[in-house]
Amino acid sequence: MSNVSNDRRRWLWLVVGAVAALFAVGGRWDIPLAAWLFPVFLLRFARTSRPVGGLVLVWLVSWAGAMFWIWQMAVPMTGMTVLAGLTFGVVLALPYIADRLVAPRLGTAGELLLFPMAVVVSEFLLGTFAPFGTVVGLLANTQFGNLALSQVASVTGSYGIGFLVGGCATVVNWAWAHPPSWRTARVVGGYVAVLAVVVVGGAARMAWFPVDTTQTVRIAGLNANMGLIRDQMTALGRPDVEVPRGQGALPRFDPDTVRPESAAVIDDLFARTRNAARAGAKIVVWSENAAYVSHAGLPALLSRAQDIARQERIYLLVADNVHLPSPRDSRDETHLIGPDGAVLWTYQKSHPVPGLEPYRPGGGVAPVIDTPYGRLSSVICYDADFPAMMHADADIMLVPGGDWPEIGRTHSEMAGLRAIENGYSLVRQDYVGWSVAFDSHGNTLSTQNTLIDQDMWLVDVPVHGVTTPYRVIGDAFAWLCLAGTVVLIGSVFFRQHPPASGTPKPATAREPEPIAR
Known part of the structure; x- marks a missing residue:
C-alpha cells in the first residue's frame, strides 16, 4: 500500500513540475513563482524514480517547455527551431541527470551545491556556446520584475539567479527527505540567509547608489x-x-x-x-x-x-x-x-x-x-x-x-x-x-x-x-560553477574504483531516496 501511495505522489510531482515549467520559460505568460517551484518538483520526481525512466521524462518536460516557448512566441516552425527545442531539452535536463546520478554519492555540501551549479552550467552553455543564446532557458528572464533580486546580475551575471533558484530546489528537497532537526534548520536557514543578503543587498544598491541623472x-x-x-x-x-x-x-x-x-x-x-x-x-x-x-x-x-x-x-x-x-x-x-x-x-x-x-x-x-x-x-x-x-x-x-x-x-x-x-x-x-x-x-x-x-x-x-563587477570579471562565476561541477562529478568517478582487498567499502553520504515500484 505504501509503495502504491508513493508511486501516485511521484507522478503528482511530475505533473506539478511540468505544468509549472511551462510558465517559466521566458515567454509571454510567465509566472515568476513558477520558476522557483518547477525545479523543486522535477527534482523530487527524478530522485524518487528509476534513473533512466525518470530522467527521460524530465528531458521530455524540458523539451516541451522549449516547444511551448516557440509556439507562444510564434517563432516560425522550421527544422532549425525543432532542432533548437530538442537541444534546449537536452541541455536543460543536464542538472537533473547530474543530481540523480552523482548527488547521492556526495556529502551534504556537494549534494546541495551540485544541482544549482549545474543549472548555471546549462544556462552558460546555452548563452555562450549555442547559436540560440539566452532567449530560452535563462531563469533570470522570468524574474526581471524583481529588480532587487536582479541586481545580483551586476556581480555574477544573470546566471547567479539560476544558481539561487537551483539552490532553493536542493534545499527544499533536502529538507523534504530529512526529519526536522537542528541540522535541517541550519541548512534551510543558511539558504534563506544567502537569499536575503542578495535581495536586501540589491535593494540597498538601488537606494544607496542611485543612477546618476544629473546629466x-x-x-x-x-x-x-x-x-x-x-x-x-x-x-x-x-x-x-x-x-x-x-x-x-x-x-x-x-x-x-x-x-x-x-x-x-x-x-x-x-x-x-x-x-x-x-x-x-x-x-x-x-x-x-x-x-x-x-x-x-x-x-x-x-x-x-x-x-x-x-x-x-x-x-x-x-x-x-x-x-x-x-x-x-x-x-x-x-x-x-x-x-x-x-x-x-x-x-x-x-x-x-x-x-x-x-x-x-x-x-x-x-x-x-x-x-x-x-x-x-x-x-x-x-x-x-x-x-x-x-x-x-x-x-x-x-x-x-x-x-x-x-x-x-x-x-x-x-x-x-x-x-x-x-x-x-x-x-x-x-x-x-x-x-x-x-x-x-x-x-x-x-x-x-x-x-x-x-x-x-x-x-x-x-x-x-557605472563599472560593475560583472563588466570587469565577466563570466567568472559561471566558470567557477563549471569547475565545481566537474570537480564534484570527478570526485565520484575516481571513488568508483573497487577498494583494495581487505579495505572496507566507504559508506555513501546519503542513501538514495526510495524508488516507488
Whole structure:
C-alpha cells in the first residue's frame, strides 16, 4: 500500500513540475513563482524514480517547455527551431541527470551545491556556446520584475539567479527527505540567509547608489513607415505579405527593382530624423533593417546620413539591410555618423537568427566610441541575447531591433538584464514590437508599443554609467560553477574504483531516496 501511495505522489510531482515549467520559460505568460517551484518538483520526481525512466521524462518536460516557448512566441516552425527545442531539452535536463546520478554519492555540501551549479552550467552553455543564446532557458528572464533580486546580475551575471533558484530546489528537497532537526534548520536557514543578503543587498544598491541623472541626453527612436513598406510589397507584386510581422520577416528583394517605393521609405526616414533633431534629440537611432538598399545604393544612403548628421549636429545610428544576390553576402548592419559627418563605426550583426537570417556573422565585438554624451556602443537585436558579447565599456548601449507582435515586448525586456549586468543605460528601438529604454539598474525609463504607435519616440537617458563587477570579471562565476561541477562529478568517478582487498567499502553520504515500484 505504501509503495502504491508513493508511486501516485511521484507522478503528482511530475505533473506539478511540468505544468509549472511551462510558465517559466521566458515567454509571454510567465509566472515568476513558477520558476522557483518547477525545479523543486522535477527534482523530487527524478530522485524518487528509476534513473533512466525518470530522467527521460524530465528531458521530455524540458523539451516541451522549449516547444511551448516557440509556439507562444510564434517563432516560425522550421527544422532549425525543432532542432533548437530538442537541444534546449537536452541541455536543460543536464542538472537533473547530474543530481540523480552523482548527488547521492556526495556529502551534504556537494549534494546541495551540485544541482544549482549545474543549472548555471546549462544556462552558460546555452548563452555562450549555442547559436540560440539566452532567449530560452535563462531563469533570470522570468524574474526581471524583481529588480532587487536582479541586481545580483551586476556581480555574477544573470546566471547567479539560476544558481539561487537551483539552490532553493536542493534545499527544499533536502529538507523534504530529512526529519526536522537542528541540522535541517541550519541548512534551510543558511539558504534563506544567502537569499536575503542578495535581495536586501540589491535593494540597498538601488537606494544607496542611485543612477546618476544629473546629466541626460535626449535620444530619438525611429521606425520605417509601415504604410510605405506596404507600397513596396505591392509594387513587388506581394500585397499579401503581412507587414506587421516586422521587416526582418519580409521576403528578400532587390530594392532597386522598386526604386520609387524604396526611395520613399528612405526619404521618410531622413525627414523624420531631421524632425527628431529639431525636437531636441542629440542621438537618433533607426530600428533594425530600417533602410533596405542595394550594395550600389549604400554610398548614397550614407552620404545623405552624413549630410543630415552634420547639418543637425547629431549622432545618427543608421540601420540598413544591404541586398546582394547571395543571401550569405547580404548584410544586416549599422553605421554611426558623428556630428561632423564622419562614419565612426560600421557594425555587422554578429548573431543572425539561426534558420531565419542567412547573413554572414559579424566580428562579435560591440564597437565603443567616446562622445560628449558618454561612451556609446551598439549591437543589433538578437546579439543582446548573448551576455558575453555585451561586455562593453559603455555608458549607453543602442540596440536596433526588429520583432513581431508575439515576441516583441518579452524580447525587449530580456535586454534589460544586460543593462544591470554591465552598468550602462540601454535603448532598444524595436520595429513592430516594444521599444524600451532602461537605466543601469534596470528601471524602465520609457516604452513605446510600435505595433500601434509609429511616431517618433523620445527618451532622456543618463549619460553616466557605472563599472560593475560583472563588466570587469565577466563570466567568472559561471566558470567557477563549471569547475565545481566537474570537480564534484570527478570526485565520484575516481571513488568508483573497487577498494583494495581487505579495505572496507566507504559508506555513501546519503542513501538514495526510495524508488516507488
